[in-house]
Amino acid sequence: MTISTIDDTQRKAARVAGFTYLFALAAVVSANFGIHERLIVAGNAAQTARNIIAHERLFRIGIALGLTYCAGLLLIIAALYVILKPINRYLALLAASWSLVYALMWILMTLNLFDVLRLLSGADYLRVFETERLQALARLYLRARFDEYYFGLLFWGLGSTIWSYLWFKSNYIPRALAAFGVIAYAWAATCSLAFIVFPGYSKVVNLWWFDSAMGIFEIATGSWLLFRGLRPERT
Numbered sequence: 444m445t446i447s448t449i450d451d452t453q454r455k456a457a458r459v460a461g462f463t464y465l466f467a468l469a470a471v472v473s474a475n476f477g478i479h480e481r482l483i484v485a486g487n488a489a490q491t492a493r494n495i496i497a498h499e500r501l502f503r504i505g506i507a508l509g510l511t512y513c514a515g516l517l518l519i520i521a522a523l524y525v526i527l528k529p530i531n532r533y534l535a536l537l538a539a540s541w542s543l544v545y546a547l548m549w550i551l552m553t554l555n556l557f558d559v560l561r562l563l564s565g566a567d568y569l570r571v572f573e574t575e576r577l578q579a580l581a582r583l584y585l586r587a588r589f590d591e592y593y594f595g596l597l598f599w600g601l602g603s604t605i606w607s608y609l610w611f612k613s614n615y616i617p618r619a620l621a622a623f624g625v626i627a628y629a630w631a632a633t634c635s636l637a638f639i640v641f642p643g644y645s646k647v648v649n650l651w652w653f654d655s656a657m658g659i660f661e662i663a664t665g666s667w668l669l670f671r672g673l674r675p676e677r678t
Contacts, residue, residue, distance in 0.1 A: 467515025
């Protein structure tokens, strides 16, 4: 059994990936659960609109956190490609391409929030529309983000299943953790596809089950890469 060399570029990319996994996850959790959950009232477009208008600065902070997450995703994809390209360049490129779709969907989702603010801004050119219609349209944009997320999750799940397979082959992180990643991301992709085809699927499998396992994997992997770094590849 031989041990191959890991170069400094890979080691630095691993630290970057580890830190960004944790930082980006903290940003998106803060935006979704600390801000959006507080402002968005399910089934009540009028109250949701009032909440956003009354807490516009907080809503804009949520947008900033969303953009931070988008930047983090792009950085993670680049770092993973640098780390895992030596294992299989073509699979790493495929994983990066699929993961990029998810990042682009998040950018779109975040831009939609500016449309929500625009609809609720009270601008003169919007006075031709009734208040209730504007509130309904704003809620529609907020609801569209939900569907866009699960569309993007399909590609993130596919891409990250490949990343996890490459982690497993490389032995850069514990193989048990990498194997868990394969299962977690494949499950997320499967759930997302089933949700797109069968909307009622979310009543059978709780939405929290879709991506909770991948969140656990990303926290564990981010912590490992940040504090332990890469283990030597064994072949």
